[in-house]
Amino acid sequence: QKEVEQDPGPLSVPEGAIVSLNCTYSNSAFQYFMWYRQYSRKGPELLMYTYSSGNKEDGRFTAQVDKSSKYISLFIRDSQPSDSATYLCAMRRGKLIFGQGTELSVKP
Amino acid sequence: GAVVSQHPSWVICKSGTSVKIECRSLDFQATTMFWYRQFPKQSLMLMATSNEGSKATYEQGVEKDKFLINHASLTLSTLTVTSAHPEDSSFYICSASAGYDNRGGQPQHFGDGTRLSIL
Numbered sequence: 001q002k003e004v005e006q007d008p009g010p011l012s013v014p015e016g017a018i019v020s021l022n023c024t025y026s027n028s029a030f031q032y033f034m035w036y037r038q039y040s041r042k043g044p045e046l047l048m049y050t051y052s053s054g055n056k057e058d059g060r061f062t063a064q065v066d067k068s069s070k071y072i073s074l075f076i077r078d079s080q081p082s083d084s085a086t087y088l089c090a091m092r093r094g095k096l097i098f099g100q101g102t103e104l105s106v107k108p
Numbered sequence: 109g110a111v112v113s114q115h116p117s118w119v120i121c122k123s124g125t126s127v128k129i130e131c132r133s134l135d136f137q138a139t140t141m142f143w144y145r146q147f148p149k150q151s152l153m154l155m156a157t158s159n160e161g162s163k164a165t166y167e168q169g170v171e172k173d174k175f176l177i178n179h180a181s182l183t184l185s186t187l188t189v190t191s192a193h194p195e196d197s198s199f200y201i202c203s204a205s206a207g208y209d210n211r212g213g214q215p216q217h218f219g220d221g222t223r224l225s226i227l
Contacts, residue, residue, distance in 0.1 A: 032215075042221065043112075043201045043219050043220045043221045045218070046110075046216075046218075095142075099151060
């Protein structure tokens with residue numbers, strides 16, 4: 001079993017939809033939780049960075065962490081075609097452990 | 109802020125040659141730098157972690173004699189793939205953090221990667 005599980009998709013939504021991306025993890029030692037966005041042939045870009053359980057909002061993005069369920073989510077409101085990318089969840093227990101990434105396509 | 113520059117972005121070379129990839133933090137001091145490898149449609153796999161002025165720590169299964177890492181300053185780390193072969197072809201990505209990896213909560217910021225193709 002992988003330490004971090006993420007559905008690879010692909011996920012296709014119409015423009016303006018609310019997108020929900022999720023990861024589960026098995027190791028309760030993870031302390032910091034991140035979401036990265038990666039465009040094709042580019043490096044990952046940090047979107048959200050959280051430590052505790054609860055919600056964190058930044059513009060159209062909301063990150064949610066539920067440590068009791070070992071579950072994290074990223075919500076994207078009013079999705080745009082420019083949001084089309086691969087979204088990677090990542091967690092730290094010393095080193096950074098990445099999920100497989102979910103490929104998102106937002107159709108105009 | 110937190111910009112990491114990686115160079116070159118793409119390199120093609122013959123089998124047996126050595127290739128050096130540079131990773132620079134442009135607007136912060138990177139106490140720790142990381143090197144990852146990514147295959148198509150797969151996630152990032154950590155190869156090694158380096159703290160400025162110290163020897164790099166390699167992940168299990170990564171040949172340290174093949175992938176030479178130098179982190180001589182707080183803004184520059186280099187990865188040299190020695191005697192590269194076609195199986196070394198991949199997307200190599202560096203990241204940098206202002207904190208030490210095993211303490212504090214400093215996030216990692218990534219470069220745009222280097223696509224290495226060995227013929």
